[in-house]
Amino acid sequence: MSRISLAIAGIALTLALTACGADSDPLATDTGGGSAAPGTITVGSANFAESELLAEIYSQALEAKGVKVKRQFNIGARELYLKALQDGSIDLLPEYNGALLSALSTGGAPEGVSNPTDVLAALKKVLPGGTEVLEQAAAEDKDTLTVTQATATKHNLKTIDDLKPVAGQLRIGAGPEWQERFQGLKGLKQVYGVEFKEFKPLDAGGPLTVNALLKGQIDVGNIFSTDSAITTNKLVVLEDPKNLYLAENIIPLIRTSANNPTVSGALNAVSAKLTTENLTATLAKVQVDKQDTAAVAKGWLTENGLL
Amino acid sequence: MNLSYLFDITHWQLDTAGSIPQLILSHLWYVFLALAIGTAIALPAGLYIGHTGRGSFLAINAGNAGRSLPTLGLLMLMVTLLGLGLLPVLIALTVLVIPPILTSAYAGLRSLDQRVVDAARGVGMRPWQVLFKVELPMALPVLMSGVRSAALQVVATATVAAAVGLGGLGRLLIDGLAVNDYSRVLAGAIVVAVLAVLLDLVLALTQRWIVSPGLRVTR
Amino acid sequence: MITYLQNNSEVVLAALRQHIALALIPVVLGFLIALPIGYLGVRVPWLYHPLVNVCGVLYSIPSLALFVFLPVLLGTKILSPLNIVVALTIYTVALLARTVADGLRSVDALVIESATAMGYRRVRRLVDVELPVALPVILAGLRVATVANISLVSVGALIGVGGLGQLFTRGFQLFYLEPILVGIILSVLLAAVADLIIVLIQRAVTPWTRFAGSRA
Numbered sequence: 001m002s003r004i005s006l007a008i009a010g011i012a013l014t015l016a017l018t019a020c021g022a023d024s025d026p027l028a029t030d031t032g033g034g035s036a037a038p039g040t041i042t043v044g045s046a047n048f049a050e051s052e053l054l055a056e057i058y059s060q061a062l063e064a065k066g067v068k069v070k071r072q073f074n075i076g077a078r079e080l081y082l083k084a085l086q087d088g089s090i091d092l093l094p095e096y097n098g099a100l101l102s103a104l105s106t107g108g109a110p111e112g113v114s115n116p117t118d119v120l121a122a123l124k125k126v127l128p129g130g131t132e133v134l135e136q137a138a139a140e141d142k143d144t145l146t147v148t149q150a151t152a153t154k155h156n157l158k159t160i161d162d163l164k165p166v167a168g169q170l171r172i173g174a175g176p177e178w179q180e181r182f183q184g185l186k187g188l189k190q191v192y193g194v195e196f197k198e199f200k201p202l203d204a205g206g207p208l209t210v211n212a213l214l215k216g217q218i219d220v221g222n223i224f225s226t227d228s229a230i231t232t233n234k235l236v237v238l239e240d241p242k243n244l245y246l247a248e249n250i251i252p253l254i255r256t257s258a259n260n261p262t263v264s265g266a267l268n269a270v271s272a273k274l275t276t277e278n279l280t281a282t283l284a285k286v287q288v289d290k291q292d293t294a295a296v297a298k299g300w301l302t303e304n305g306l307l
Numbered sequence: 308m309n310l311s312y313l314f315d316i317t318h319w320q321l322d323t324a325g326s327i328p329q330l331i332l333s334h335l336w337y338v339f340l341a342l343a344i345g346t347a348i349a350l351p352a353g354l355y356i357g358h359t360g361r362g363s364f365l366a367i368n369a370g371n372a373g374r375s376l377p378t379l380g381l382l383m384l385m386v387t388l389l390g391l392g393l394l395p396v397l398i399a400l401t402v403l404v405i406p407p408i409l410t411s412a413y414a415g416l417r418s419l420d421q422r423v424v425d426a427a428r429g430v431g432m433r434p435w436q437v438l439f440k441v442e443l444p445m446a447l448p449v450l451m452s453g454v455r456s457a458a459l460q461v462v463a464t465a466t467v468a469a470a471v472g473l474g475g476l477g478r479l480l481i482d483g484l485a486v487n488d489y490s491r492v493l494a495g496a497i498v499v500a501v502l503a504v505l506l507d508l509v510l511a512l513t514q515r516w517i518v519s520p521g522l523r524v525t526r
Numbered sequence: 527m528i529t530y531l532q533n534n535s536e537v538v539l540a541a542l543r544q545h546i547a548l549a550l551i552p553v554v555l556g557f558l559i560a561l562p563i564g565y566l567g568v569r570v571p572w573l574y575h576p577l578v579n580v581c582g583v584l585y586s587i588p589s590l591a592l593f594v595f596l597p598v599l600l601g602t603k604i605l606s607p608l609n610i611v612v613a614l615t616i617y618t619v620a621l622l623a624r625t626v627a628d629g630l631r632s633v634d635a636l637v638i639e640s641a642t643a644m645g646y647r648r649v650r651r652l653v654d655v656e657l658p659v660a661l662p663v664i665l666a667g668l669r670v671a672t673v674a675n676i677s678l679v680s681v682g683a684l685i686g687v688g689g690l691g692q693l694f695t696r697g698f699q700l701f702y703l704e705p706i707l708v709g710i711i712l713s714v715l716l717a718a719v720a721d722l723i724i725v726l727i728q729r730a731v732t733p734w735t736r737f738a739g740s741r742a
Binding site for chain 1: 684
């Protein structure tokens, strides 16, 4: 009998231990999902460094105005995090106006829409119910097709058009979502008539793609225009004369229920200061110098007089 | 929940890159390589430890430590160190295979009736004869259960290869997730589970075939 | 690595706390669920083989797929840690139900008969005799399940909830070794500590195994 009471005591102890763990744990507040406590904003991010950096900048800017923030970064690709936004798991995240527009419009972005103002206007028409965008920043981060200097010289590549005759011999690497996106393989085929020999599903402009490109495991990579790897490795960004890749201004996407003047004020102030140059430089601190994202975000906010 | 991806005939064409049969083949290839390399390392080590009794502390604890290594972390570490390719995936999966085989080889030998081993020595068998003619055949049922649990784990875990840009059935999970196509994720999960069951069946038949009939009665 | 830890202690600690909760709550829940299921597998003999097979199939569902599907099945939000908890509870049950059944089956029939002869009714016999005798086997299974859970939690990072796994994805995105190494080391240490705790519990509740020299 005493053995059993001991056993039960042991199990109870384990239970108690894990329960303690849960008490002091994010899990306890998490189970409700996004809008845990009233007034708390859950900030999400996509699964790449820049998105996480921007989400951190948003979070700190909000906290500076006394808004409670819960961070839920590194969720995944757009297809996934938009779902999380709609089911209320997250309230806010940094977006790119053109990519978001393409994702939300059936059959890709409407033709002839490519400059920031037009893109924003078109975007506002297709936003899912219950969500809205705030002011967009001047800062842009475009999808690019990028090759190494050697590949560019070998095939005489300057623009995406130049790929057409040689693409049949080339392998392209990008995030897996590129297979289905208009701004991925579909658009390349429709707009430029470019079809590659092989598609390698890697990551969204992340290190897999960059490293595969540098090691010759792919010939063309989808890399973001603010990526410091482009200058560090003297990569060649192919021009996009037919504007397949639209304006990609950074813009906060937020659930209407989470928005209020304090929140929009703080985020619009961030957008007003964010430029492609200062974003690229700041991102390099994370990507190249491996500095902590939170510290880098704080640095940017301080420099721009927002903290 | 819908099964449209799984039952779409165009996803089953053998010659299309990324079709389900091709993913199954690449998946099985990873599983086979990991099992082969893992067994080549763990079996001799487990037999040595079980036969000699030396290093049994190592056998038990290496097994546990190996099991606690998070495969995803190990895989990402290896890709960061070695770059994209098959090697990092194989290393991560092999580490998964070694513990159950090492432990079961060791446990299989240790669980033998010591009198049988003594008898074998008594009739003049040399140590390696004792090992290969008596100990190993008698330990096979336990050993095979280790191989089977390793195989089961590797089949399910080989899906992480897709997280670092490789092929295998994990592609259905990772790509399905990336493009929000749940029907594809479901197809991936079902094919993996069916593959695991089939592989286990094959191994069970192999076990029946290689285990001496005289041992079958005892479970 | 030390510098990394100094600069990121908060992130690392939060990841570790989440990891502990995500891994251990399912162990406890799974254990409680597996006990009656395993017992049923012994009480109703023809259930044993189907039970073993179902557990085998459950265990072979890739964790990532389960994490993704549970929201659809349960109606939970897609980023809710609850999905991870439920998924790992399923794995724990799959591992332990079989172990519980095997443990109970390993109880010598003579022992059961003696207990019956001494006047033990079914429930008291189960609690006072069969379970304690089966405990070493069951606890060995619990050790495996705990260690396996601790390593599985990190896969959740692929959908944004994964305790220490978040350190893996973060390091991986930056091709930066430190966070990955820190995550792996902490995960292994956590498994070792949890394992040790179970071993200590086992020693405390089954002292006889130390004399008999039977399986530990």
